[in-house]
Amino acid sequence: MAQLTDDCFAxxxxxxxxxxxxxxxxxxxxxxxxTEAVPLxxxxxxxxxxxxxxxxxxxxxxxxxxxxxxxxxxDLDSKAETxxxxxxxxxxxxxxxxxVTAAQAIRIFTGAPMxxxxxxxxMQEDVQLDGQTVIVPPGLKAGxxxxxxxxxxxxxxVVLPSGxxxxxxDVALAAAVGLTKxxxxxxxxxxxxxxxxxxxxxxxxRPAAAxxxxxxxxxxxxxxxxxxxxxxxxxxxxxxxxxxxxxxxxARDHDLVLTSGGVSTGEADxxxxxxxxxxxxxxxxxxxxxxxxxxxxxxPGASAGTGAAFVGLPGNPAAVFVTFVKVVRPLLLxxxxxxxxxxxxxxxxxxxxxKKKTGRREYVRVALRRSPDGSIEAxxxxxxxxxxxxxxxxxxxxxxxAEDTTAFEPGATVGFLSYETLMG
Numbered sequence: 082m083a084q085l086t087d088d089c090f091a092x093x094x095x096x097x098x099x100x101x102x103x104x105x106x107x108x109x110x111x112x113x114x115x116t117e118a119v120p121l122x123x124x125x126x127x128x129x130x131x132x133x134x135x136x137x138x139x140x141x142x143x144x145x146x147x148x149x150x151x152x153x154x155x156d157l158d159s160k161a162e163t164x165x166x167x168x169x170x171x172x173x174x175x176x177x178x179x180x181v182t183a184a185q186a187i188r189i190f191t192g193a194p195m196x197x198x199x200x201x202x203x204m205q206e207d208v209q210l211d212g213q214t215v216i217v218p219p220g221l222k223a224g225x226x227x228x229x230x231x232x233x234x235x236x237x238x239v240v241l242p243s244g245x246x247x248x249x250x251d252v253a254l255a256a257a258v259g260l261t262k263x264x265x266x267x268x269x270x271x272x273x274x275x276x277x278x279x280x281x282x283x284x285x286x287r288p289a290a291a292x293x294x295x296x297x298x299x300x301x302x303x304x305x306x307x308x309x310x311x312x313x314x315x316x317x318x319x320x321x322x323x324x325x326x327x328x329x330x331x332a333r334d335h336d337l338v339l340t341s342g343g344v345s346t347g348e349a350d351x352x353x354x355x356x357x358x359x360x361x362x363x364x365x366x367x368x369x370x371x372x373x374x375x376x377x378x379x380x381p382g383a384s385a386g387t388g389a390a391f392v393g394l395p396g397n398p399a400a401v402f403v404t405f406v407k408v409v410r411p412l413l414l415x416x417x418x419x420x421x422x423x424x425x426x427x428x429x430x431x432x433x434x435x436k437k438k439t440g441r442r443e444y445v446r447v448a449l450r451r452s453p454d455g456s457i458e459a460x461x462x463x464x465x466x467x468x469x470x471x472x473x474x475x476x477x478x479x480x481x482x483a484e485d486t487t488a489f490e491p492g493a494t495v496g497f498l499s500y501e502t503l504m505g
Contacts, residue, residue, distance in 0.1 A: 141230060153200060341394045
């Protein structure tokens with residue numbers, strides 16, 4: 082399990098700034114231990130434990146970048162057209178056995194190995210054919226349209242660093258240098274459940290005052306995209322003893338216990354109290370909106386000196402989404418041993434006015450549209466409530482409003498984070 086200790090965090094204030102929370106996670110949470118060999122078709126989204134060293138050059142041989150004619154550049158007239166005899170034909174996958182000699186050209190196709198002696202390729206649309214000869218124009222630089230061996234990756238170089246969370250293009254690169262398996266960190270084990278007497282499973286009878294559980298499905302999907310191994314523990318009622326027992330049991334064989342609901346200050350919000358009974362609550366309020374009541378703690382593990390991280394998210398779906406991407410995402414990536422993946426907000430102009438409190442970072446759900454002057458602007462969803470799920474489905478991402486600004490006018494430039502970026 083995660084090697085967390087009770088003093089892995091340090092915060093004593095009432096409201097934790099987002100930047101401080103991210104710094105604490107980066108500095109004090111250690112990655113899980115354990116590695117495994119993973120086939121390429123299962124490597125996407127996983128974190129590399131060891132750097133990948135190229136066993137070959139890529140490309141492994143000089144080859145043509147286009148369909149055309151391979152020539153020796155020093156045979157060409159620098160000021161006038163040059164007529165060359167076509168002495169052979171090379172397709173991708175064939176061997177370049179026939180060398181190019183003086184005043185000759187070889188018909189060549191994309192990916193075919195460069196013939197011995199040739200150093201330049203004319204594109205087929207730039208030349209004229211005349212029987213068994215080809216007429217090429219002047220002015221092409223030596224080496225044009227030739228891909229050299231190792232120009233993409235040199236043999237022995239690091240092609241993928243340790244700590245890289247692999248995207249599809251990373252897996253493709255590993256395949257291109259001939260690898261079939263990669264040494265990856267084991268997946269972070271996450272126990273997931275929702276809390277609340279008012280929450281019921283979709284498909285089951287729903288009392289008049291009950292809601293179907295959406296949060297667990299939202300969180301499971303986001304955890305999966307980040308490469309976690311999820312154990313779905315269902316819905317727990319608002320019973321302090323049952324909550325404490327369930328969280329304690331989950332901590333014995335998971336690295337992270339993740340819940341939604343029950344972390345505010347209401348009389349029926351028992352998750353925070355449960356953590357204080359069985360472990361240590363590090364903080365339970367972050368200077369963020371939506372989602373201020375978010376709890377983080379450490380719960381003892383199966384053996385002495387170990388523990389699982391705990392995060393209790395709010396109950397409203399929009400707040401769940403925002404706190405997941407800003408709190409759980411960096412924690413999970415740190416536990417997974419991934420290199421830092423900062424979220425880069427792109428500048429957009431606001432199409433609305435907005436006021437907020439100082440000292441709190443706010444994330445407004447917005448859709449993007451083209452303004453009359455051609456620029457991209459952000460339009461606020463008409464319903465701001467943290468329980469409005471359509472505010473997530475009918476928008477494109479979040480406008481990030483900094484802590485030190487309290488009023489924004491239409492036309493103000495702010496950072497925009499797309500949902501695709503936020504979900505990894």
